[in-house]
Amino acid sequence: MKEALDIQVKGIVQGVGFRPFVYRLAKKYLIDGWVLNATDGVFIHAEGETKLLDEFVIELSENPPAASRVEEVTLKEVPLEDFDSFEIRFSDAGAVEKTTLVSPDLATCDDCARELFNPNDRRYRYPFINCTNCGPRFTIIEKLPYDRKSTSMKDFPMCERCAREYGDPLDRRFHAQPDACFECGPHISWREHEGMPGALAGVHAPGVSADVPAAPDVPAGASASHAAQTNVSRETLCASDAIDAPLGPIAWGTTREESDAILARAVELLLAGKILAVKGLGGFHLVCDASNPEAVALLRARKRREGKAFAVMMADMEAVRAYCEAGEAEEGILTATQRPIVLLRKRPDAVFAPGLADALPELGVMLPYTPLQHLLLHDFAKASGCAERSSQREAEGSRAATAVPMLVMTSGNIHDEPIVIDDEDAYEKLFAVADAFLGHDRAIRARYDDSVVRVIEAGSAGEAVQFIRRARGYAPLPLAMPAKAREGEDVSRETSVREQGCSIFATGPEQKNTFALTRDAEAFVSQHIGDLENAETYDAWLQAKDRYETLFEIEPDRIACDLHPEYLTSKWAHEQSLPVTEVQHHHAHVVSVMAEHGLAGPVCGIAFDGTGYGMDGAIWGGEVLLTNLTAFERFANFAYVPMPGGAAAVKHPLRMAYGVLWAFDLLDHPGAAAALEALGEQAAVCDQMIDRGINTPMTSSVGRLFDAASALLGICAEPAYEGEPAILLEAAIGRTDVSRETSAADATDATPADTNRDPSTPALRASAQNDDAGLSASAREAASRYAIAVVKNTATAASTAQDTSVVLFDAAPAFAALLDDLAADVPVGIIARCFHDAFVQAIVTAAELVRSLYGITTLALSGGVFMNRYLLEHALAALEQAGFTVAVNRDLPPNDGCISFGQAVVAWASSKEEGEQPCA
Template identity: 45%
Template sequence: MDVRVGVRVEGVVQGVGFRPFVHGLATGLGLSGLVGNDARGVFIEVEGAPDVVGRFLEGLRTRPPRLAVVERVTTRRLDAEGRGGFAIVGSDASGERRALVSWDSATCDDCLRELRDPGDRRYRYPFINCTNCGPRFTIVRDVPYDRPYTTMAGFAMCGPCAAEYEDPADRRFHAQPVCCPSCGPALTLHPHAGDPLPAARDLLAGGAVLAVKGLGGYHLAARAASEDAVAALRSRKHREDKPFAVMVPDLAAARDLCVLSAAEEELLTGPRRPIVLARRRPDAALASGVAPGNGHIGLMLPYTPLHHLLITEPTVLTSGNVSDEPIAHRDDDALHRLAGIADAFLLHDRAIHTRTDDSVVRVFRGRTLPIRRSRGYTPEPVPIAKGRPVLACGAELKNTFCLTRDGRAFISHHIGDLENYETLRAFEEGIEHFLRLFDVKPEVIAYDPHPEYLSTKYALDQELPGVAVQHHHAHIASCLADNETDGPVIGVAFDGTGYGTDGTLWGGEFLIADLRGFERAGHLEPVPMPGGAAAIREPWRMAAAYGAPSDLPVARRPDWSTVAEMARRRINAPLTSSMGRLFDAVAAVLGVRDRINYEGQA
C-alpha cells in the first residue's frame, strides 16, 4: 500500500539545483508528488511504496547536489492522494525565513566546456552558469532564492533559455541566473568602442590599468610582469608596499610562480577559489612591485567566465578602491572613484547587490586557515551552541559582523577597516541585508569595549541590551567555538592592540578563559607607546620605548632622545602589553623597517 510523506529539508538547499535534484530522484524511483522552495528551505511531498520512499529519503541525505549542504531532513505522514506525476511548484515567500543562501561558486567544468566550444550557443559568453556554479550571494536581494529576488530579475529569459529552465533533464533546470548572449547581461568597455574583450586584453598587454567589474565588486588589473604597469597601479591607488594578489590563467602558470603543496592546489582549483598565500619561487617572472620584500604571493585562479576569457598571463587583480576605502561595486560609484586610477573600465549590466572581496587563506600543516573569509565562503554559517539571537559588531580593523540564530553564526563578508564614513556605510548596509535575509531579530548586541571604535559607537546607538566583550577574550572564545569546546583553557592571545579592562592597550595576553569570562593570568610587561598611534606607524619609537642602546643605527635619528624621554616620562605614551609592538621594536633594531605603510609590515 502506497504512503505519502511530507518532507522538510533545511540547510543550503536553494540556488544549488536542489529542486531539480529532487525531481530527478523522485521520477527515477517512480514516485509522485511535488517540491518547492519557501522561506524555510525546501518542502516536498512524495508518494509511493514505503521501501521506495525510504530509498528516496536516503538519497536526499547522501547524494545532494555539489553545492548543497543538507543540515536536517524531517518527515510527517500525509494522506495518500493516488495521483501520478511529480512537479516543481511555485515558491512560497511567506512565513519565518530560515532558508540559507549559497555562496558564489566558481565556473564548473561543464560550463567551461561550453564556453570553449565554438558550436555552443554560449561560446565565449562571459556570464555562462548553471545549477552547479555561478553567482549566488552577491546577486541575492531576498529569499526564497528565485529569479525575481535576484539582480537577474530584469533579464527576461529568451525561448531557448526558458526551455532549458523548464526541462527536468537539463543542467539548467530551475537555475535562477540562467541566461545567454540573446537575453543576459552584456559587456562594455568604457570609453572604448568595438568588441570589449579583445580590446581589454590588448590594453592589459600594453601596460594599462584596467578596472574590471567582477562577481562581488570591481578589481583593478595590471600585467603582473610589467614593472611600469605595477608601479603605475601602486602610485595611483596610493598603496606603497602592501602585496598585490595575482590571478593566473591555470594551475601550470601558478606552479611557475610558486612552490605548491597538494592542499594549496586543491584550494586554487576548488569551487570556492580563494586567494591562496603560497611560497614564491626565486625566479618567478613578476615585477618587483607585486609583493615587495615578501617571500609569498597571493595567488588565485579564474572563478568567473569573464576571468577565463580575460586572463591570459599572470595579472595583478586587486580590490577596486583607493587604499582604506571599501571595494566599489556600483557602476556610477566605480566610474567616479576609480577614474584617477584606471585607464579603462570593463563593465557589465548585471547589478551586484552585496559587495564581497576575495577570500584569503593559507595552508599550515595541511590545514586551511582563513586570513580573510569572504567571497566563496560567506554566508555559509558556522555551527555554534544554541542561545539568544545576537548581533556582534566586531572590532575596528578587518571588521566583520556576525548574527547568530538557532545554533548558527552568520559571519559577514569582509567589511574592512572601520576608519571612514564609506566603510561605516558598508558595515551598516551589510547588517541591514543580513537581518532581512536571515530574518534575525537580535535580543542582544555585542561590541568591543574600545570607546572610539565606530563599531562600538554603532552598537551603543542601537536600542538593544548591550554586552562589551574584551578584545582578547573574544579571540580565545572564537578558538573555543571553532573547536567545539566550552573551556576553561589557557588562552594565549598575541596581536597589535586591544582595549584592556584596566584601560591600557593589551596584546600579549595569557588568559584562563571559557565562553563566559576570563582571568588575566599573565601578560607581557607593559611599555609606553610614545606618540600613541604614531608608534604603530613608526616602529623605531617602540625601539626607543624598550630602551634600545643609543649606539645602534636605529638610535641615530635626530628625534630619538626626545621620543625616548616621552616614553620615560609617559607624555602622550599610553601603556601597552602588545606582542605586535614588541615585534615592531625588534624589527626596527634589526633594521628591517622603521616606518610602515600597512599593518604588520615590520
C-alpha cells in the first residue's frame, strides 16, 4: 500500500550534504516526492510503499551525514500527490521563523585532501577546495537559509564545471555553497615588506583597492622552483630586516602556477626565520617555524606575548606522536571535523625550541583544517629536509625533536586585541609583526579563534573533554536549556518561538567573554570574544551580538548581566530599555554546570576562580554554595585576605603574597624573608595600604591564594600573562629542579613530569594514590601540616544567607607549612604537590559538611581554578571515592567562558518561578 508523509527535520541539516543524502535514500527505498531547505529545517514530501517508507524514515533519523546533527524529526500523514520521481527543490524563502541551526566550519575532509594532492584532479593544489562534507560555514554565512547567495561566496559566480557538480544530486559537491575552483573561486594573495631579496612581482587583481601599485604578472612557469630561480640564500634573507620597510604590491594566485609561486615564497621565508600572517577560516594566524628559536623569540617580541605558550600545527598523527603523548581520545578529537587545539603531554624525549611552551608539561597541538594549511605544511616539510634533520637529531640522542615539521600558529592580533579578519586591517594592524601576508579574497563574516580542549581523567566515567576555549568548530551549536526551567510549558515545535517563551540575552563576564542568546529550549553561546576592557574587543562583542540576533532572528525580551556595577557589560545592560536580571558571578558558574547536566538542584556548588563580585561587595572566588537554578546560599568560603593595590596584586603576585602573609600573621616567618626582600620598599607600601584600607579590596579567591603560593616559592613573581603563577605552580609538582632561584625560563629543558600518571618518587606515588602507606613518618607529618582549617563564621545582624557563610576555610596552616618547608629547603616540587593536596582535601571536607547538614550528595564544580588538571582530577577521584555524584562543565569551559550560559538560565528560570508572563 502506498502512503505519503510530510517530514520536517530540524537541527544542523543545511550545508552538510543533507539533501543529497535524502535524495540517495529516496532512490534506495523507491520513494517519490521532493526535499528542500527551509528557514526552520529541511522539509521532505515522501511517497512510497508503507514498509519502504518506514525504513526510509528510520535511516533518515539514525544514519544522517556525519557533519549533521538531527535534533527532531516530525512526521505528518498527507494525501498522495502521485509523484513519479524524487527531486531536490530550491530553498524556501517564504518561511517566517528561522529555527534552523547553522553548522560551524568543518575541517577539510579526506576526499578533498586526496584531491588536493592528486595531480590528475582539476582542483589539484587549489587552496579553497571543499565539498558538502567540509569547508567554511558559519564564518561565511550572512543570512538564512544557507545558500550561496547568502554567503560571502556570492561574489564568485560558478564556472560551468562547478555549476554542473553543484546541480548533480549524486555529486559530493551538490549544493556545496562554497564550491569553487581556480577558474571561478577565491584566490590567495601575497604581500611582503619591501627590501627582502627574491620578492614576488605584484599583480593588480580585481577587487584590490586602486592605491595598491600594479606590477607585471608572474611568469606562467615561475612556480616550479621559485626559491631555486631567485637563488636567494637563507642567510641573505635572515640578514635583511624589512619590518620597518613599506609593504610592496600584492601578488595574486589566480592560476595554479601563481598560487604555487606564492606558497614557495611563503615556505622560503618561514625557513629563513620570518613571520607570516596567514588568513584562515575565522581570522589571521601569525606563523613561524616552531623549531627555530630565533623565529619564536621574534614572534614573541613583536606580538608582545612574553611567556604564554604557543600552539603549533603538525601535519598528521605520526608527527604528533613524535613529539607528544596522544591516546585514542586525543586522536579522535585532533582528527574530528572541529579540529581544535588539543593540549597534549610532551614526550619525555622530545626537545622543543626555547620559548615555545617552556616549563609546561603540555603543548597545544592542532592538525590542518583548511586546504591552504595542508598545502603550507606539506610544502614546508618537503622544503625543510625533515628526514635529514631527523637523522641528525637521532644521532645526537633525541629521536623526537625536529623529526617532523611544525609551525607556530597563534592568533593574528596584538596582545589583547581581537583577531584580525580583513586583509586591509591585517596590513595595518600586523604591519610591525608580520614580514609577509598570505591572504585571500573570500570575506570572513564572523571572527573566530581556534577552540582549545584537553582530555582529563574523570573518575569512573573515564576520559572526558574539558574546554579551555570554545570557538571555531563548536560555536554556535546550541546548548539545551534545563528541563526543569520549562516545566509546565508547551514546548511543541508546532508552536511559534514567540509563543513558547521569552528570549534572554546574557551579556557574559568582563574577561574571557562569551554571550548567550536563548530561543525556545536552546541557548546559543557565542564563540570566545575575549577581554572586554579592550575597546576593540568590546566593539567585536557588540558586532557579534548583532550578528547572532540578526542571523537567528531573535529579539531579546530580557537581559541578564553580572552583578558587578562597573563591568562594561553591566553598564550596557542597564542602558537598554529591557528588564535586567543581575546574576552573581559564582552562581552563574555553578548553574552553567547544572544546566549542562540537566540538574534542577539543590546541589553543592563549588566555584573556585580568580575574581567575581560578591553580594557583600568583596571579591569572591573560593565559594561553596547551596544552589538551585534561581537562587543560592553561601555555605562556606575561604577566609578573606587583603589585595594591596587591587588589580596590581594580580599583576604582581608578591603583593598578593604580602596580603596573605599579613592576614595569616606570617610576616616574621623565616620562609617569607626572600619574598619580602624581593618586594623591597613595596612591602612598606603594601602594609600602609592594608592598614589604612586604601585600594585594598578583600578577597576569598582561591586563584589569588595560588598566585601567592607561586610567588612565595619563587616560581612566578612577575607573570607575563593572566594565570601564569598558578599554571607554573601546577607544572612544578613533583619536580626537584625548581627552586627559589630557578625561573621558568631556566627550566626549559627539564619538562615537568606527568605527576598524575607517573610520579617521580615513591612518596609522591603514594600521595597520588591517596594512600600514605609508603610514606615515611616525616612525610606523613608534612602532608598533615598542609591543612585548610574549618572554622565557624560569625554572622552580624545585617548578614544574609547570600553574603555571609556558615563556615570559613582558613588557609593559614597550609601557608605556614609551605613556609616551613621552604625554609628547610624541601624541594619546591614536593611543596607544590602538598599545597595542591590541601585544596583537594578542602573540597572533600566542604562536600562532607554539606552532606551531613543538608543531605545533598550532588556537587557541581566550576571556575577557572578547575583548569588545573592536578586539582580537578584528584578532586574528582576523592569525591567519587567518598560517595558523591560530581558534575563539571563538559560543553563549555570552567573558566568565565561558561558565565553567559549560567546567567541566561538563572534569568529564564527566575522569570518562570516568579509566575510572571515569561520575561515580563
